[in-house]
Amino acid sequence: MEADDHALVTRAKAGDANAFRALVVRYQRKVYAVALGIVKDPDLAWDVAQEAFVRVHGHLGDFKGDSAFSTWVFRITTHLSIDAVRRERHSQRQDMDDVQEAELEEGGEGILSTALGNDPRQNALRRELAGKIQEALATLPEKHRTILVLREVEGLSYEELAERLEIHKGTVMSRLFHARKKMQAALREYAGLAAADGPEGGEDGQGDG
Amino acid sequence: MVRAKSDCVRYAPMIGAREGELSTEEARALAAHLEACDACGARALDLAATEGLVSEALLARAAERDFAPFVDQVMARIGHEAPAPRGVLSWLRRHWRGTAAALTPAVAAVAVFLYVRWEGSQPGEMALLEFSSEGNVSTVIQTSDGPVVLLDDDDEGSGS
Numbered sequence: 165m166e167a168d169d170h171a172l173v174t175r176a177k178a179g180d181a182n183a184f185r186a187l188v189v190r191y192q193r194k195v196y197a198v199a200l201g202i203v204k205d206p207d208l209a210w211d212v213a214q215e216a217f218v219r220v221h222g223h224l225g226d227f228k229g230d231s232a233f234s235t236w237v238f239r240i241t242t243h244l245s246i247d248a249v250r251r252e253r254h255s256q257r258q259d260m261d262d263v264q265e266a267e268l269e270e271g272g273e274g275i276l277s278t279a280l281g282n283d284p285r286q287n288a289l290r291r292e293l294a295g296k297i298q299e300a301l302a303t304l305p306e307k308h309r310t311i312l313v314l315r316e317v318e319g320l321s322y323e324e325l326a327e328r329l330e331i332h333k334g335t336v337m338s339r340l341f342h343a344r345k346k347m348q349a350a351l352r353e354y355a356g357l358a359a360a361d362g363p364e365g366g367e368d369g370q371g372d373g
Numbered sequence: 374m375v376r377a378k379s380d381c382v383r384y385a386p387m388i389g390a391r392e393g394e395l396s397t398e399e400a401r402a403l404a405a406h407l408e409a410c411d412a413c414g415a416r417a418l419d420l421a422a423t424e425g426l427v428s429e430a431l432l433a434r435a436a437e438r439d440f441a442p443f444v445d446q447v448m449a450r451i452g453h454e455a456p457a458p459r460g461v462l463s464w465l466r467r468h469w470r471g472t473a474a475a476l477t478p479a480v481a482a483v484a485v486f487l488y489v490r491w492e493g494s495q496p497g498e499m500a501l502l503e504f505s506s507e508g509n510v511s512t513v514i515q516t517s518d519g520p521v522v523l524l525d526d527d528d529e530g531s532g533s
Contacts, residue, residue, distance in 0.1 A: 181453040188444045196438070197431040206438070214447050221451045274415025277422040290426070297430030316427040322394045337386035344389070347427070348419055 169233040177224050184224075188217050191234060194317070195241050201313030202245035203252075204302045212248050216241040238318050242310065242328060249306045275357045276348055293351050300350035308343035315340060380406055385413055389420045 169190075175183035195216055200209035219240050220227075227236055301309050311329065314320045320328060325336045384406040387395060395403065407414050 181448065184451075185444055185448055185453075188447050192440055192443050193432070193435040193438075196440075196443075197428075197435040200434060201427065201431045206434075210438075210443075214443070214450065217447045218450050221447075273412050274418055277415065277418035293423070294426055294430040294433065297426055298434060301427065312427055313431065316425065317431055321391065334386075337390070340389065341386035344420060344423075348423060351423065351426075 170229065173224070173227065173229070173233050176221075177227075184221060187220075187233070191237055192217075195237060198238055198241050198313055198317050199245045200298075201301055201317060202242070202306065202310050203248050204298075204309070208248055208252075209245075212244045213241065216244050219244070238314075239328060242314060246306065246310060272349060272352055275352055276355075289355060293355060296351065296354040300347055300354065303350050304343060304346050307339065308346060311336070311339050312343040312347065381410060381413055384410075385416060388413060388417045389424075 169187065172183045172187050172190075176187060192213065196209055196213040199212040199216070200206060203209050203212055216237060220237055227233070301312070304312070307329075311325060314325055314328060322333050322336045325331075325340075326333045329336070331339070384403050387399060387403045388407075390400075390403075407417060
């Protein structure tokens with residue numbers, strides 16, 4: 165797969181439009197998915213994805229092949245998506261990355277796994293939740309959407325996330341924690357699963373320790 | 374208890390780390406914590422149960438969308454127009470000069486044939502058509518036996 169990318173990139177650099185076209189077709193949906201996860205709006209995601217390929221084409225000559233072509237494309241997509249969101253958003257709080265003890269006391273842990281885990285309706289519920297993911301993602305702050313999308317769609321490691329987002333590995337972990345926590349809370353709500361009591365002993369010191 | 378909660382603050386963000394993403398000590402300490410902490414154990418189960426949902430959902434959205442115009446729009450933006458649609462008409466549009474050059478002799482032959490047939494259609498009538506090519510004059514006459522082409526003025530009775 166990557167070897168094909170390399171060959172196509174080489175031909176595209178030499179001015180072969182069909183080679184570049186093939187690269188676009190190969191990655192367009194995943195690039196769009198990453199952009200959609202970050203910017204939320206489908207039409208804006210479409211524009212961002214196109215702009216990403218235009219930028220890629222404009223800088224093909226700078227691409228040395230040190231990383232995979234796909235990594236480079238997604239890096240550009242991420243930056244463009246973040247820029248697009250930041251241009252559009254009005255001041256937004258939620259900038260704290262540290263994990264606070266109070267947050268661990270909010271409860272709800274284990275409810276989703278219980279509902280999804282051994283339930284014969286597992287697949288139906290999972291499908292139902294998948295249908296709500298975009299809405300749930302939209303409720304997250306940009307930086308939480310971004311890190312979750314990069315982790316899950318692009319599959320970046322902690323190290324790659326730290327490098328891509330220019331943050332420390334510890335911040336990567338805590339930001340992912342926040343993002344997942346919020347996502348799970350949204351999913352519990354969509355699934356009608358109460359979070360009031362949390363797991364056994366989960367709220368009362370014992371469970372959290 | 375306070376110390377235990379501090380442990381959760383430390384280890385909860387490590388839940389979901391992939392192999393090799395934590396140091397050996399971190400991984401060992403996390404495993405020990407998960408064994409002792411029900412809440413973090415539940416967090417780990419939730420994460421496992423919902424892992425991949427974001428990816429599945431977004432890629433499904435992308436799959437639902439019609440991407441037919443996407444690549445053409447990108448190529449247009451970088452100055453490469455979309456390739457012409459395939460088909461006889463589009464092929465003819467792109468190759469009209471060659472097509473015209475290739476078809477001219479055939480069209481001319483058909484025209485001559487129709488002319489000769491038309492002019493000599495009545496019994497006993499004879500149509501006469503002359504055309505020249507590279508200085509040689511040829512004559513086509515329509516006889517009751519059909520059209521006869523006289524290729525050379527000096528070669529009476531030749532051709533047919």
